[in-house]
Amino acid sequence: MVKNILKRILISIPVLIGVVLIIFIMLRVVPGDPVTTMLGEHVNQTVIDKISKEMGLDKPLYIQFFTYISHAIRGDFGTSYRMNRNVTGIILDAFPNTVRLAVCAAVVSWIVGIAAGIFAAVNKNNILDRLFMGGALLGVSMPVFMIALVLQYLFAYKLKIFPVSGYETAASMVLPSIVLGWNSAGSIARMTRSNILEVMQEDYIRTARAKGLLEFAVMKSHALKNAMLPVVTMMALQISSMLSGAVITENIFGIPGIGRLAVNAIETRDMPLLQGTVIFTTILVIFGNLIADSLYSILDPRIRKEI
Amino acid sequence: MNKDTKQTEQSFGSEIGTEESLFEKCKNIIKHNKLAFFSLIVIILIILCAIFANVVCRYNPYTQSLKDRLLAPSFAHPLGTDELGRDTLTRVIFGARVSLTIGLIPTLISMIIGTILGLIAGYFGGKIDFAIMRLADIMLAFPSLLLAMVVMYTMGGGLINIFIALSLVNWASTSRVVRSETLSLSKKEYVEAAKSMGVGNATIIFRHILPNCIPTLVVLFTLSIPSAILSESSLSFLGVGAQPPTASWGLMVVSAKKYLFTQPVLVLSPAIAIMIVVLAFNFLGDGLRDILDPYLKEQ
Numbered sequence: 124m125v126k127n128i129l130k131r132i133l134i135s136i137p138v139l140i141g142v143v144l145i146i147f148i149m150l151r152v153v154p155g156d157p158v159t160t161m162l163g164e165h166v167n168q169t170v171i172d173k174i175s176k177e178m179g180l181d182k183p184l185y186i187q188f189f190t191y192i193s194h195a196i197r198g199d200f201g202t203s204y205r206m207n208r209n210v211t212g213i214i215l216d217a218f219p220n221t222v223r224l225a226v227c228a229a230v231v232s233w234i235v236g237i238a239a240g241i242f243a244a245v246n247k248n249n250i251l252d253r254l255f256m257g258g259a260l261l262g263v264s265m266p267v268f269m270i271a272l273v274l275q276y277l278f279a280y281k282l283k284i285f286p287v288s289g290y291e292t293a294a295s296m297v298l299p300s301i302v303l304g305w306n307s308a309g310s311i312a313r314m315t316r317s318n319i320l321e322v323m324q325e326d327y328i329r330t331a332r333a334k335g336l337l338e339f340a341v342m343k344s345h346a347l348k349n350a351m352l353p354v355v356t357m358m359a360l361q362i363s364s365m366l367s368g369a370v371i372t373e374n375i376f377g378i379p380g381i382g383r384l385a386v387n388a389i390e391t392r393d394m395p396l397l398q399g400t401v402i403f404t405t406i407l408v409i410f411g412n413l414i415a416d417s418l419y420s421i422l423d424p425r426i427r428k429e430i
Numbered sequence: 431m432n433k434d435t436k437q438t439e440q441s442f443g444s445e446i447g448t449e450e451s452l453f454e455k456c457k458n459i460i461k462h463n464k465l466a467f468f469s470l471i472v473i474i475l476i477i478l479c480a481i482f483a484n485v486v487c488r489y490n491p492y493t494q495s496l497k498d499r500l501l502a503p504s505f506a507h508p509l510g511t512d513e514l515g516r517d518t519l520t521r522v523i524f525g526a527r528v529s530l531t532i533g534l535i536p537t538l539i540s541m542i543i544g545t546i547l548g549l550i551a552g553y554f555g556g557k558i559d560f561a562i563m564r565l566a567d568i569m570l571a572f573p574s575l576l577l578a579m580v581v582m583y584t585m586g587g588g589l590i591n592i593f594i595a596l597s598l599v600n601w602a603s604t605s606r607v608v609r610s611e612t613l614s615l616s617k618k619e620y621v622e623a624a625k626s627m628g629v630g631n632a633t634i635i636f637r638h639i640l641p642n643c644i645p646t647l648v649v650l651f652t653l654s655i656p657s658a659i660l661s662e663s664s665l666s667f668l669g670v671g672a673q674p675p676t677a678s679w680g681l682m683v684v685s686a687k688k689y690l691f692t693q694p695v696l697v698l699s700p701a702i703a704i705m706i707v708v709l710a711f712n713f714l715g716d717g718l719r720d721i722l723d724p725y726l727k728e729q
Contacts, residue, residue, distance in 0.1 A: 141568035269701035
C-alpha cells in the first residue's frame with residue numbers, strides 16, 4: 124500500500140511540472156510587453172529595458188521557465204506587479220480564509236448530501252425520494268452565484284439572520300458555506316443513493332436480512348460501509364470543484380481568499396499573482412486527488428490486497 | 431466488455447426493426463422517459479425562441495431608455511426593465527442565443543478534439559497513448575474555471591474568446607472516455623478481421639470503432655452542455671467573460687446584483703433562465719443515457 128501511494132506521488136510530479144509549463148506558456152503569449160503593462164504606456168524605453176533585465180524578462184523563455192520552476196520548488200512564486208510583494212506571502216495570507224470556507228462548505232455538503240442520499244435510498248421511488256433527488260438535481264443545476272444571491276436576499280435582507288457579506292464572525296460564514304457546499308451536496312446525495320441501492324442488491328445484504336437483523340442494523344453495518352467507499356473518494360475529488368466554486372463565492376461575499384486574489388489579478392493584469400494563484404490551487408487539487416486515491420486503497424481491503 | 435456487447439446488440443437490433451415497430455418503439459421510449467421528452471420539448475422551444483428572438487420580442491435588447499429605467503413588472507414589460515431601461519424579458523430571450531451557442535459550439539469543438547485524441551491514444555497505444563493521456567491528466571488537474579480564467583486573461587474578454595477558452599479546457603475527459611472505449615473495441619473480432627484483411631488504420635477507426643462510440647458521445651455531449659453554459663455565466667459574472675452590453679445571462683445577473691434588494695426580479699429572471707436550460711439538458715442527458723445504454727438502465 125505504501126508502495127502504491129509512493130508510486131502515485133511520483134506520477135504526480137510530471138503532472139505538476141506540466142501544469143506549471145502550461146500556465147507559464149499561456150501567460151507568456153499575452154500580447155504586449157509585461158513591463159509596459161505594469162508601468163503604463165508613456166515610459167522611457169531605457170527604464171523598460173532596465174526593469175526587464177532586473178526581472179529576468181530579457182532572457183529566453185526556457186531559461187525564464189527553469190528559473191521559475193527552481194524558485195517555485197523553494198516556495199518562491201515571484202513578485203506581484205501591483206502589490207510589490209512576494210506572491211507566496213500574498214497567497215499564504217489569503218489561504219486560511221479559503222481553507223476555512225472550503226472546510227465549512229465540505230462539512231455542509233457531507234452532512235446534507237449523505238443524509239439526503241440515505242433518506243432517498245430508504246424511501247426508494249416514493250414521493251420523498253423524488254423530492255430529495257429533485258432537490259439534489261436542482262443543487263447540481265443551479266449556478267453558484269444564483270444560490271448565493273437568493274440566500275443573500277432571503278436570509279440577509281428579508282429575515283436579517285445572517286450578515287450579507289464579510290468573513291470575520293462565525294455567523295457570516297454560514298451563508299458562504301451553504302452556497303459553496305450546495306453543489307457538492309447535490310452530487311454526493313445522488314451518488315450515495317445510487318450506491319446504497321446497488322449494494323442493497325448484494326448477497327450479503329440478503330444474508331443479513333435472513334439472519335433476522337433489523338433493517339436499521341442492515342443499513343448501518345452492512346450497506347453503508349460498502350456504499351460509502353466511492354462517496355469518500357468523491358468527497359476528496361470535489362476539492363477541485365470547491366476551489367472553482369470558491370472563486371465565485373469569495374467574490375460575492377467579499378471573502379479575501381485565493382479565488383478573490385485570482386480575479387483581482389486578472390482585473391489589475393498582475394501576471395505573477397495570477398500565475399501563482401492558479402499553480403497553487405492546482406497543486407491543492409493534485410494533492411486532493413492523491414488523497415482520494417490513497418484513501419480508497421486504505422479503506423477498501425480488496426484493493427489493498429491487490430497491490 | 432459486457433457493456434459494449436450490449437451496445438452492439440442493441441444497434442444491431444434497431445436495424446432489423448420495421449417501420450411500424452419503429453413508431454411503437456418511439457412511443458415506448460417517450461412513455462418511459464417522460465421527463466427527458468418534456469425536457470427535449472423545452473429545449474426545442476428555447477432554441478426556437480433564441481433563433482426567432484427578433485420576431486418574438488417587441489423591444490430591442492440594446493436600446494436604452496432612461497425614463498423607463500428599473501420599472502416594475504407590468505403588462506408592457508412582463509419582467510420589468512433594467513437600470514438602463516432595457517426590457518428584461520427581451521434581454522433574457524436574446525441571452526438564450528449567447529448561452530445556447532456557448533453551450534453547443536465549444537462543447538462540440540472540445541468533444542471533437544477529445545474524440546480524435548482519444549481514438550488515436552486508444553488505437554495506437556504505446557508512446558502516443560502515454561503522451562496524450564499525460565496531457566489529459568494535466569488538463570484535468572486544473573480547476574476548469576481557473577484555467578478558463580487564465581485563457582481569458584491572455585486573450586481578453588468577449589464571446590469568441592470564451593469559445594476558445596471552453597474548447598481548450600474541456601477536451602480531456604472526453605478523450606479519456608473515448609480512449610477506454612477504443613481500447614476495448616479494438617480487441618473485438620470484427621476489428622481483428624478488418625485488420626487481417628489489410629484495411630487501413632483510418633478506415634478501421636472511422637468505420638468500425640467511432641460508430642460504436644457514438645451513443646456514449648451523444649450522452650456525454652448532452653451532459654457537457656450544462657457545464658459549458660454554467661462556465662460561461664460564471665466567467666461573465668466574474669467580469670472576465672462576455673462584455674457589456676452583450677445580453678448574456680451571467681452578465682445580466684452581475685449588473686442587476688446592485689438591485690437585488692430593491693428589484694429581485696431583475697436578478698432572478700436570467701438566473702432562473704440558466705437553471706431551466708441546465709436542468710433540461712441534464713434531464714435529457716439522463717434520459718438519453720437510459721435509452722442508449724440499456725446496461726446502465728438495468729442497474
